[in-house]
Amino acid sequence: xxxYESMTRQELESELNILYASLTEYGEKGLNLxxxxxxxxxxxxxxSQEMLGVISTSDDCMSQSGIDCRNYGILDGLPEAKRLxxxxxxIPEKNLIxxxxxxxxxxxxxxxxxxxxxxxxxxxxxxxxxxxxFLCPSPGYDRHFAICEAMGIxxxxxxxxxxxxxxxxxxxxxxxxxxxxxxxxxxxxxNPEGYTYSDETVxxxxxxxxxxxxxxxxxxxxxxxxxIYDEKVELLDIFEESKKAGNEDKVFYFASTSKITFPGSGxxxxxxxxxxxxxxxxxxxxxxxxxxxxxxxxxxxxFKDADGVHAHMKRHADIIRPRFEAVINAFRxxxxxxxxxxxxxxxxxxxxxxxxxCAKRVxxxxxxAGVTLTKAGASFPYGNDPRDRHLxxxxxxxxxxxxxxxxxxLCLCVKAAVIEKMLSAAI
Amino acid sequence: xxxYESMTRQELESELNILYASLTEYGEKGLNLxxxxxxxxxxxxxxSQEMLGVISTSDDCMSQSGIDCRNYGILDGLPEAKRLxxxxxxIPEKNLIxxxxxxxxxxxxxxxxxxxxxxxxxxxxxxxxxxxxFLCPSPGYDRHFAICEAMGIxxxxxxxxxxxxxxxxxxxxxxxxxxxxxxxxxxxxxNPEGYTYSDETVxxxxxxxxxxxxxxxxxxxxxxxxxIYDEKVELLDIFEESKKAGNEDKVFYFASTSKITFPGSGxxxxxxxxxxxxxxxxxxxxxxxxxxxxxxxxxxxxFKDADGVHAHMKRHADIIRPRFEAVINAFRxxxxxxxxxxxxxxxxxxxxxxxxxCAKRVxxxxxxAGVTLTKAGASFPYGNDPRDRHLxxxxxxxxxxxxxxxxxxLCLCVKAAVIEKMLSAAI
Numbered sequence: 118x119x120x121y122e123s124m125t126r127q128e129l130e131s132e133l134n135i136l137y138a139s140l141t142e143y144g145e146k147g148l149n150l151x152x153x154x155x156x157x158x159x160x161x162x163x164x165s166q167e168m169l170g171v172i173s174t175s176d177d178c179m180s181q182s183g184i185d186c187r188n189y190g191i192l193d194g195l196p197e198a199k200r201l202x203x204x205x206x207x208i209p210e211k212n213l214i215x216x217x218x219x220x221x222x223x224x225x226x227x228x229x230x231x232x233x234x235x236x237x238x239x240x241x242x243x244x245x246x247x248x249x250x251f252l253c254p255s256p257g258y259d260r261h262f263a264i265c266e267a268m269g270i271x272x273x274x275x276x277x278x279x280x281x282x283x284x285x286x287x288x289x290x291x292x293x294x295x296x297x298x299x300x301x302x303x304x305x306x307x308n309p310e311g312y313t314y315s316d317e318t319v320x321x322x323x324x325x326x327x328x329x330x331x332x333x334x335x336x337x338x339x340x341x342x343x344x345i346y347d348e349k350v351e352l353l354d355i356f357e358e359s360k361k362a363g364n365e366d367k368v369f370y371f372a373s374t375s376k377i378t379f380p381g382s383g384x385x386x387x388x389x390x391x392x393x394x395x396x397x398x399x400x401x402x403x404x405x406x407x408x409x410x411x412x413x414x415x416x417x418x419x420f421k422d423a424d425g426v427h428a429h430m431k432r433h434a435d436i437i438r439p440r441f442e443a444v445i446n447a448f449r450x451x452x453x454x455x456x457x458x459x460x461x462x463x464x465x466x467x468x469x470x471x472x473x474x475c476a477k478r479v480x481x482x483x484x485x486a487g488v489t490l491t492k493a494g495a496s497f498p499y500g501n502d503p504r505d506r507h508l509x510x511x512x513x514x515x516x517x518x519x520x521x522x523x524x525x526x527l528c529l530c531v532k533a534a535v536i537e538k539m540l541s542a543a544i
Numbered sequence: 545x546x547x548y549e550s551m552t553r554q555e556l557e558s559e560l561n562i563l564y565a566s567l568t569e570y571g572e573k574g575l576n577l578x579x580x581x582x583x584x585x586x587x588x589x590x591x592s593q594e595m596l597g598v599i600s601t602s603d604d605c606m607s608q609s610g611i612d613c614r615n616y617g618i619l620d621g622l623p624e625a626k627r628l629x630x631x632x633x634x635i636p637e638k639n640l641i642x643x644x645x646x647x648x649x650x651x652x653x654x655x656x657x658x659x660x661x662x663x664x665x666x667x668x669x670x671x672x673x674x675x676x677x678f679l680c681p682s683p684g685y686d687r688h689f690a691i692c693e694a695m696g697i698x699x700x701x702x703x704x705x706x707x708x709x710x711x712x713x714x715x716x717x718x719x720x721x722x723x724x725x726x727x728x729x730x731x732x733x734x735n736p737e738g739y740t741y742s743d744e745t746v747x748x749x750x751x752x753x754x755x756x757x758x759x760x761x762x763x764x765x766x767x768x769x770x771x772i773y774d775e776k777v778e779l780l781d782i783f784e785e786s787k788k789a790g791n792e793d794k795v796f797y798f799a800s801t802s803k804i805t806f807p808g809s810g811x812x813x814x815x816x817x818x819x820x821x822x823x824x825x826x827x828x829x830x831x832x833x834x835x836x837x838x839x840x841x842x843x844x845x846x847f848k849d850a851d852g853v854h855a856h857m858k859r860h861a862d863i864i865r866p867r868f869e870a871v872i873n874a875f876r877x878x879x880x881x882x883x884x885x886x887x888x889x890x891x892x893x894x895x896x897x898x899x900x901x902c903a904k905r906v907x908x909x910x911x912x913a914g915v916t917l918t919k920a921g922a923s924f925p926y927g928n929d930p931r932d933r934h935l936x937x938x939x940x941x942x943x944x945x946x947x948x949x950x951x952x953x954l955c956l957c958v959k960a961a962v963i964e965k966m967l968s969a970a971i
Contacts, residue, residue, distance in 0.1 A: 154616065162614040163602055169838070170600040175586075175593055187589040189581065189807040217644055218836045225831040229656050233671065233695065244660065244671060260833075267830035268660065380616040382838040403694035404652040406687075409645045409836065411596070411809040 119472075120454050121536055129536050136533040140486045143526050148487025150523035155308070155465035156514040157376060157433075164432045165378040168419040177418065178411060186410035192402050198384065198413035204423040206341060206372060207354060208388045214401070217408045220373035220385035224335060225264050227369055227387065230400055231298070231333070232268060237366055237396040239331035243298055252290060252300040254282035256468060256496035256507050258308040261301040261337070265498070272498035273297070277307065281314035284321040295328040299335055305352045306340035309496050309509035310468040311461020316353045323358030325367065336370045342430050343376060344463040345438040356388070365390040374416060376465065377426060377433075384416050434463075440512040441467065444524050451528035455535050458510075467510040468496075469527075475534040476505045482530035488523045546899075547881050548963055556963050563960040567913045570953050575914025577950035582735070582892035583941040584803060584860075591859045592805040595846040604845065605838060613837035619829050625811065625840035631850040633768060633799060634781060635815045641828070644835045647800035647812035651762060652691050654796055654814065657827055658725070658760070659695060664793055664823040666758035670725055679717060679727040681709035683895060683923030683934050685735040688728040688764070692925070699925035700724070704734065708741035711748045722755040726762055732779045733767035736923050736936035737895040738888020743780045750785035752794065763797045769857050770803060771890040772865045783815070792817040801843060803892065804853060804860075811843050861890075867939040868894065871951050878955035882962050885937075894937040895923075896954075902961040903932045909957035915950045 121129060172178060178186045182196050193199075194215025203210045216223055230236075232244035243249055251265050255274040265272050273290065276283040281304065291297050302322070304314040314322075322334055336355055344350055359365045368390070374383035389397065420426050441460075444467050448458045456471045471479055476493035483490050491509040494502040510527075512520055548556060599605060605613045609623050620626075621642025630637045643650055657663075659671035670676055678692050682701040692699050700717065703710040708731065718724050729749070731741040741749075749761055763782055771777055786792045795817070801810035816824065847853050868887075871894050875885045883898045898906055903920035910917050918936040921929040937954075939947055 156616050159602075159612065162605075162612065165614075166600075166602055169604075170597075173593075173597040175590055177596075178589075185586065185589065187592075187806045187809065189583050189802075219832045219834075222832040226653075229660060233656060233659055260830075263830045267827055375616075379614045379838060381834050382614065382836045400694055403687075403690045405646045405649040407646075407808050409809045409839070411806060412836070412839070 119535070121539060126540065129540055133533060133536045133540070136529050136536070139529050140482060140526070140533065143486040146487065148522070150488045150515060150519050150526070152511050152515065152520075152523055152527070153489050153491045154514065155376070155511045157380060158436065158513050158515070160436050161433055161513065162379065164429070164436075165419075168378055168415055171418040172411060172415050178414060180414065184410070186414045189406050191407050191410060192405070193398065194386075194408065195410045195413045195417070197417040201417055201420060201422065201426075202372070202386050205426055206338070206386075206388070208356060208370065211391065212356070212388045212394060214387045214394070214397070215408065215413055216385050216387065218381055218383055218385060218412070220337065220339065220371045220375065220387075221260055223385050223387045224261070224337065224371055226404075227335070228264055228268055228270075228299075230397070231331075234400055236331050236333060237390075237392045243331070246296070248296060250294070250297045252282075252287060252297060253498045254301065254307075255498060256309050256502070256509070257301055258303055258337070259491075259495045261335070262498050270298070274498050275300075277310060277312065279312050281307075281312065281318035284318055288321065288325065291325060291327040291329070291332060293328055297327070298329055298331065299333045301335050301337065303337050303339055304355070305338060305350065306343055306461055306464025308339070308464065309466040309507075310459045311464045311466060312459070313350050313352055313462075319353035319355055320358055323355060323364055324362045325364065327367070332367060333369050334367055336368055338370060338372045339376070340464040341372050342426060343433070343465070344430070345434045345441055346462055347431070347434075348462070350462050366392050369393070377429065378416065378419075382412065384413050437513055440517065440520055443517070443521055444510055444512050447521070447524040447528055452531055456531050465511060465513055467512065469508040469510055469531075470506050471508065471531055472535055472538060473504045473506050475531070475538055476502060476508050478534040478537065479508060479527070479530045482533055483527055486526050486530065488526045488530075490527070546962070548966060553967065556967055560960060560963045560967070563956050563963070566956055567909060567953070567960065570913040573914065575949070577915045577942055577946050577953070579938050579942065579947075579950055579954070580916050580918045581941065582803070582938045584807060585863065585940050585942070587863050588860055588940065589806065591856070591863075592846075595805055595842055598845040599838060599842050605841060607841065611837070613841045616833050618834050618837060619832070620825065621813075621835065622837045622840045622844070624844040628844055628847060628849065628853075629799070629813050632853055633765070633813075633815070635783060635797065638818065639783070639815045639821060641814045641821070641824070642835065642840055643812050643814065645808055645810055645812060645839070647764065647766065647798040647802070647814075648687055650812055650814045651688070651764065651798055653831075654762075655691050655695055655697075657824070658758075661827055663758050663760060664817075664819045670758070673723070675723060677721070677724045679709075679714060679724060680925045681728065682925060683736050683929070683936070684728055685730055685764070686918075686922045688762070689925050697725070701925050702727075704737060704739065706739050708734075708739065708745035711745055715748065715752065718752060718754040718756070718759060720755055724754070725756055725758065726760045728762050728764065730764050730766055731782070732765060732777065733770055733888055733891025735766070735891065736893040736934070737886045738891045738893060739886070740777050740779055740889075746780035746782055747785055750782060750791055751789045752791065754794070759794060760796050761794055763795055765797060765799045766803070767891040768799050769853060770860070770892070771857070772861045772868055773889055774858070774861075775889070777889050793819050796820070804856065805843060805846075809839065811840050864940055867944065867947055870944070870948055871937055871939050874948070874951040874955055879958055883958050892938060892940060894939065896935040896937055896958075897933050898935065898958055899962055899965060900931045900933050902958070902965055903929060903935050905961040905964065906935060906954070906957045909960055910954055913953050913957065915953045915957075917954070
C-alpha cells in the first residue's frame with residue numbers, strides 16, 4: 118500500500134515540491150557520495166594490514182614441502198594454499214587450482230579458454246560453434262555480463278527469486294537449446310540481492326540436463342564466508358550434489374580473498390572436476406609458469422587455517438553489519454509502502470526495487486543531488502532492466518556518515534520519482 | 545679442426561671407453577644436477593629479500609596520487625609503477641600497462657585476445673581468419689613456441705644469427721603471406737644464444753612491410769637490464785625507430801621483473817602504441833578490475849627509481865658472471881675444435897652447438913650420468929632441431945659446485961657423442 122495513493126493531486130504536488138527543495142539544497146552542497154561499487158571500506162582494509170608483514174625473511178618463503186616460493190614453479194598453487202582453500206571451501210585439493218589476484222580474471226580466462234579450446238566434452242571450441250548463449254539470472258553481477266558482452270555471447274535473462282534463479286525456466290531453456298553453453302551464478306549472498314540459493318535450487322543445478330554436452334555452470338562463490346551476522350548461512354555443496362548425479366563435469370567453481378584480505382592483492386581459486394582439471398592444466402601451463410606463490414604464502418601464514426579465516430570474517434562483519442542495518446532501517450522508515458528491498462544476511466549489496474519505470478529517474482535525481490548510484494539497469498544483461506525498477510546499493514565503501522547522508526538523499530529521490538510517476542500517470 | 549680427426553679408429557675406441565668409464569662412474573653416484581631452466585639461484589633471490597619488508601603499514605600502501613593500493617581500481621597500473629618502468633625502459637607512460645606477475649601470461653593473453661578479438665587493424669579476429677602462422681627465430685624461447693602450439697598457430701622457423709633473425713628471410717616471408725601474423729623476438733641477450741639484435745636488425749624490424757595489416761612483432765625484452773659485465777649493451781629503441789617509419793602499431797613490447805626481483809612474484813608490463821592501447825584496454829577491463837597494486841608499490845618503494853634497478857642488477861651480475869665464465873672456460877678447455885658455443889654478455893643462457901646429429905645423444909648420455917639438460921630441440925618450434933645440434937645451458941640455478949660438476953660431465957658427454965658419431969660414420 119503506497120501511502121501517496123490516498124493523497125489528492127494538490128497534496129502530491131505540494132509533497133513533491135518539498136522533496137525537490139530538499140534535493141536542491143543537497144545539490145547545492147556539491148556532495149560527492151558514492152554508493153556504486155562493492156569496495157571494502159578503509160576500516161576493513163586495515164584489519165588485514167598485519168598480513169603484509171608476515172613474510173620478510175627467506176625462511177618465511179619456504180614451504181613445508183621445501184618449495185622456495187620466491188622462485189619459478191608450481192603451476193596450480195602452493196600445497197599449503199591448496200590445503201587452506203580446500204578446508205575453507207570443502208573442496209578436495211586435487212580439484213583446486215590456486216591462482217592470482219582476481220577470480221574475475223579466472224572467469225574471463227575460463228570463458229576465453231572455452232572459446233578457443235572448448236571445455237572437457239566439447240566437440241569443438243565454443244568459438245567455432247557459431248552463435249552461443251549464456252543464461253543470466255537477473256538482476257546479477259554486471260562484470261559477469263560484461264565478459265559475455267565482450268565475447269559476443271548472447272545473454273538470456275532469467276528471473277531471480279529469493280531461492281535463486283527461476284529453475285523452471287533454466288531447466289526448460291537448457292534442455293532444448295544446445296547453443297546455451299553456460300549460466301552465471303552467485304549462489305550465496307547473490308549480487309545484488311543477497312539471496313542464497315535454496316537446497317532445492319542447488320540440487321536442480323546439480324541434476325541439470327542440458328542439450329549442450331559442453332554446458333557449464335559458472336558457480337561464483339564470491340561470498341562463501343561473508344556472513345554479517347553470527348550464524349552460518351548454509352549453501353548446499355554443488356560438487357557433492359553434482360557428483361551424486363554424475364554431473365560434476367558441468368561445474369566451474371570460483372572464489373577469492375578479494376573481500377577477505379585485499380581486493381586486487383588477494384588470492385583467487387578455481388575448482389573443477391578431475392576431467393576438467395586435466396583439460397585445463399596443459400593450456401594453463403602454456404599461459405604461465407605459475408602464479409604469485411609469495412602472496413599465496415602470505416595468506417597461508419596469516420590465516421594458518423580455515424578457522425583463522427572465519428575469525429577474520431567476524432571482524433569484517435562487525436564493520437559491515439551496522440552499515441547494512443543503517444540502509445535497511447532508513448528504507449523501513451522512509452520507503453515502506455513505496456518501494457521494496459532485500460535484507461541480506463551477508464555479501465556486499467542491498468537491492469532496492471522501486472515502482473516500475475522509476476529506477477533511471479531515481480539514479481538521475483540522486484546524481485543531481487550528489488549521490489552516485491550504480492547505473493540503473495547495470496545488474497541486467499546489456500544494462501537493460503526491462504521494468505526499470507532495480508537499484509543496487511553498495512554500503513561498504515563510504516564513511517558511515519556519508520553512507521547515512523547518501524541513503525537519506527536516496528530515499529528523497531525515490532519518493533520524488535514515485536510521486537512524479539503518479540502525477541504523470543494521472544494526467 | 546676436430547682433434548679426434550687425427551686419431552685412428554683404435555685410438556678413438558680407446559678414448560671412448562675412457563669417457564664411458566668416467567660417465568658410468570658419475571652415473572653410479574646417483575647425481576641429480578639440473579641445467580634445464582633459467583631460474584635464478586638462491587643467492588640471487590636473497591638480494592631482493594628486503595623488498596618483502598618495504599610495505600607493512602597502511603601509509604606504505606598509499607600512492608602519491610592518493611590511491612589506496614589495497615583496494616580495487618586502476619586497471620593499467622599504479623602511476624608510480626608506470627613511471628618506474630617508463631624511465632627504466634624509455635617508454636612513455638601512456639604506452640605502458642603495468643600488470644601482474646608474469647610477462648609470459650601477458651603474451652599468452654595478447655595472442656588469445658588477438659585470436660578472439662583481433663588487434664588494431666584486424667578486419668576479423670585472428671581466430672576467424674583461417675590458418676595463421678608465426679615466424680619463430682630459432683633457436684628461440686620454448687615457451688613462446690608453446691603458446692603458438694597451444695593456439696594451433698603454425699610456426700615457421702627462421703634462422704638466428706649473431707645480429708638477430710635472418711632479416712632477408714623475415715622480410716621476404718611477411719611481404720607475401722598475409723596469414724603470417726607475428727614473430728617472436730627476444731631482442732637483447734636472446735634466449736638461448738645471448739645475442740643482441742644489431743641496429744640494422746632493429747631498423748629492419750621497424751620498417752617491416754607486411755602483407756598482413758594486423759601483423760605484430762612480439763618484442764619480449766626479457767633481459768633489458770640483464771648485463772653481466774660492467775657495461776651497457778645497447779639495443780636500438782624499437783618504438784622510436786618504428787615511429788619514424790609510421791609503423792609503431794606493429795610492435796607489442798613485453799618485460800618483467802621476474803629476473804630482477806622474484807620469478808612468479810615480480811611485476812610484468814606490456815607496451816604498445818596508442819592505437820593498440822585503445823583497442824586493448826576495454827577488453828582488459830572485461831578481464832580484470834586491476835592487477836596487484838600492492839606488489840607494484842613494493843617494487844616502487846624498494847627500487848625508488850631506474851638507478852635503483854641498475855644498482856640491483858649489478859648485484860645479480862656479480863653472482864651470475866662467474867657462472868657463465870665457469871661454463872665458457874670449461875667449454876674452451878674441453879670442447880675447442882669439437883663444438884661451438886656462445887659467450888653472452890648478459891641474459892640467462894649459453895647455447896652449445898655440437899656436431900650435427902649429436903644433441904639428442906648428448907642429452908641422453910648426460911641424463912644417464914645424472915645431469916638434466918633442457919631437452920635437445922626444445923629451442924625449436926615443435927621441439928624439432930632439424931640438424932639436432934643445439935643444447936641450451938642454464939648456469940644460474942645449481943650451486944656453483946654442482947654447476948662445475950655438471951659442466952664437466954656435459955663435456956665428457958659431448959666428446960663421447962662426437963666420437964660415437966665418427967665411429968659410426970666410419971663403418
